[in-house]
Amino acid sequence: MRPTVHDIAAEAGVSLATVDRVMNARPGVREKTRVKVEQAIEKLGYVRDVAAANLAKGRSYPFTFILPCNENAFMAELRAAVIQANERGRIERTQITIVDVPAFDADALSDALLAAGETDTAGIAVVAIEADPVREAVRKLTERGIPVVTLVSDLEDSTRDHYAGVDNPAAGRTAATLLGRFLDARNGAIGVLAGSLSVRDHQNRFAGFSQIMAAHFPNLTILPPMEGRDDLPLARSLVCEAVDTHPDMIGLYSLGAGNRGLIAALEETRAKGREIVTIAHELSVHSREALESGLFDVILNQDAGHEVRSAIRVLKAKADGLAVIAAQERIRIDIFIKDNLP
Amino acid sequence: MRPTVHDIAAEAGVSLATVDRVMNARPGVREKTRVKVEQAIEKLGYVRDVAAANLAKGRSYPFTFILPCNENAFMAELRAAVIQANERGRIERTQITIVDVPAFDADALSDALLAAGETDTAGIAVVAIEADPVREAVRKLTERGIPVVTLVSDLEDSTRDHYAGVDNPAAGRTAATLLGRFLDARNGAIGVLAGSLSVRDHQNRFAGFSQIMAAHFPNLTILPPMEGRDDLPLARSLVCEAVDTHPDMIGLYSLGAGNRGLIAALEETRAKGREIVTIAHELSVHSREALESGLFDVILNQDAGHEVRSAIRVLKAKADGLAVIAAQERIRIDIFIKDNLP
DNA sequence: TTAAAAATGATGTACGTAAATCAAAAATAG
DNA sequence: CTATTTTTGATTTACGTACATCATTTTTAA
Numbered sequence A, B: 001m002r003p004t005v006h007d008i009a010a011e012a013g014v015s016l017a018t019v020d021r022v023m024n025a026r027p028g029v030r031e032k033t034r035v036k037v038e039q040a041i042e043k044l045g046y047v048r049d050v051a052a053a054n055l056a057k058g059r060s061y062p063f064t065f066i067l068p069c070n071e072n073a074f075m076a077e078l079r080a081a082v083i084q085a086n087e088r089g090r091i092e093r094t095q096i097t098i099v100d101v102p103a104f105d106a107d108a109l110s111d112a113l114l115a116a117g118e119t120d121t122a123g124i125a126v127v128a129i130e131a132d133p134v135r136e137a138v139r140k141l142t143e144r145g146i147p148v149v150t151l152v153s154d155l156e157d158s159t160r161d162h163y164a165g166v167d168n169p170a171a172g173r174t175a176a177t178l179l180g181r182f183l184d185a186r187n188g189a190i191g192v193l194a195g196s197l198s199v200r201d202h203q204n205r206f207a208g209f210s211q212i213m214a215a216h217f218p219n220l221t222i223l224p225p226m227e228g229r230d231d232l233p234l235a236r237s238l239v240c241e242a243v244d245t246h247p248d249m250i251g252l253y254s255l256g257a258g259n260r261g262l263i264a265a266l267e268e269t270r271a272k273g274r275e276i277v278t279i280a281h282e283l284s285v286h287s288r289e290a291l292e293s294g295l296f297d298v299i300l301n302q303d304a305g306h307e308v309r310s311a312i313r314v315l316k317a318k319a320d321g322l323a324v325i326a327a328q329e330r331i332r333i334d335i336f337i338k339d340n341l342p
Numbered sequence C: 001t002t003a004a005a006a007a008t009g010a011t012g013t014a015c016g017t018a019a020a021t022c023a024a025a026a027a028t029a030g
Numbered sequence D: 001c002t003a004t005t006t007t008t009g010a011t012t013t014a015c016g017t018a019c020a021t022c023a024t025t026t027t028t029a030a
Helices: A005-012 A016-023 A031-044 A052-055 A073-092 A106-118 A132-143 A169-182 A198-218 A230-246 A257-270 A285-293 A303-321 B007-014 B017-025 B029-043 B050-057 B072-091 B106-118 B132-143 B166-181 B200-216 B232-245 B259-271 B287-290 B304-319
Strands: A061-068 A092-103 A125-126 A148-151 A162-164 A188-194 A220-221 A249-254 A278-281 A299-300 A334-336 B061-068 B094-101 B125-127 B148-151 B162-164 B188-194 B220-222 B250-252 B278-280 B298-301 B333-334
Touching: A005 A016, A016 A031, A016 A249, A052 B050, A061 A073, A061 A106, A061 A303, A073 A092, A073 A285, A073 A303, A092 A106, A092 A303, A092 B072, A092 B232, A092 B304, A106 A125, A106 A132, A125 A303, A132 A148, A132 A299, A148 A303, A148 B094, A162 A303, A162 B298, A169 A198, A169 A249, A169 A278, A169 A299, A169 B166, A188 A198, A188 A230, A198 A220, A230 A249, A230 A257, A230 B304, A257 A285, A285 A299, A334 B333, B007 B017, B007 B029, B017 B029, B061 B072, B061 B106, B061 B333, B072 B094, B072 B304, B094 B106, B094 B304, B106 B132, B132 B148, B148 B304, B162 B304, B162 B333, B166 B250, B166 B278, B166 B298, B200 B220, B200 B250, B232 B250, B232 B259, B259 B278, B259 B287, B287 B298
Parallel strands: A061 A092, A061 A125, A125 A148, A148 A162, A188 A220, A188 A249, A249 A278, A278 A299, B061 B094, B061 B125, B125 B148, B148 B162, B188 B220, B188 B250, B250 B278, B278 B298
Antiparallel strands: A299 A334, B298 B333
């Protein structure tokens, strides 16, 4: 049987009240007594029963998640993951309020952050936009002791407590290595399709991609990146045009989320008898289908569920003033080919 | 505020005792009353506070994990994962007893299974060996209502409740696709190094690998598989010999866990100025180093921690007579290249 | 040495659920 | 309609911890 506070009290030769004072850092305990109790805890290997403690505390964690009303599959999945976490969170005493903000609107986002800070919130998770008003809002929040975690997209040079998302330069490097190796010694051009290069994630991915391409695959040249803005017809026409303009284009890296336009373009390209080795981001029903049909060769993925759960763990830890185990919270970049689809 | 049993009682117009009878399927409730209570639960969206329930029940789950005393890195990691799960399991009221059995010994394993069944156990997880006495032991256990989960290695045509491990044929197919594509249009021979082809996992991986190779990469021929038996010097000499004997060998798939002998052999090969595109299994300090230095090109990995946690979740669910969400318990095959290492 | 301050003990209530007991009411059988 | 069985209610204790109150002891300052 695992030891309880009673066992600690008996072992240390003090009362339950004193053990409680030590355990919860309440005042009124002599140093000598505190040490006695701590030694008893050590000796018996006592671990606080968190479930019972939370029950007694009646504590709950009202968290706020600020999400952009983007319409792409990944954001939908992220939102679903938050909702699901909220449902099962009843057990862990977390309750999440989702706040919607227009996509790519820095002012709206900073307003939403400040507004969330005025509510009864134990911590805020936010899909960040790189902009000074946002940084300023985050600074005000953290200054007031409200934990802030960036989700999916980070906010550099800010006072946010943690970033729950993938290493985007590494994602770009991964794409470069795979594309380069799949094309082995062939010579040719590589297209790059981004959502928008004004978004930090996409910038970072492109930087990592370019770096490895330049260093290891001199046989491949990168074409100027296209910006599809998550817009189906635009992405499609951009890709089609690039394929036509560059007959030597043999590879493509799509580092955004506008997969459906891309898929349409690749279907047309295939119909014309050309195959482009393609690496895209984010697993969804559409991208999965493209991978299975061979239109995509690789999908790099960040697991929205993992990111949300990690964000919640970190917020909880910060709210309790506990340390975060960085290694445990690192979000992996998943590589999927048609053979290892989940 | 989330509703409690008291709220249910008030809503249904019955006493607390009756609600308790309904909730815990105790006898002595009229059908009409039971329906009233269930409707109140539905209406208020009541969810049992599992933490409080476990606290009140004082229930604990004594599980047994039967592991082979293999000395390879993966088994060590698996064991560590079990120990870690046991430590943090104090909170979830699971306590795990580890039983060691000699590796590859079917009789010892079946004895251990039956012995575990005699102890006070709420469920058994076992790294299975394909053999009839093992199947028979599992049958006896499940017949007596003891949940049995196979871990890492499955037991086909048995009465085990669940398999917590990866899809090994899919792992082999993944290796084949990556190896084939990395070698693009080159012609040559592919070596295969197994631990032992009498082990089901390795058989399955080899089958999947051969299937895709034959179907999609006629430019590559598979050499007869070598058996390294997790033995460092043996694996090393086998690989060195194969490299010397087959000057056209340009790729290698190591589907076992004997990575260190393989790494030694590849170092020698590299010293001779030859590079072999290599895919190996299981991430460890050694294999990671080999990946970073370019000796390995890809590592396929199964996360021991995930497998152990999944096994525990399933055992708990089975012990409570609850359903298992299959999709949630699927163990992924991770692909690592040097750019996406965690 | 005494008064004040600090430290400790003793005790009770609460959290949400489980489980038991005994009394009371309702339904059913004869 | 009574006797019996079944169903329901009321109440209590327990799980392990948090937190508050008040009494008592010990320590420190004057």
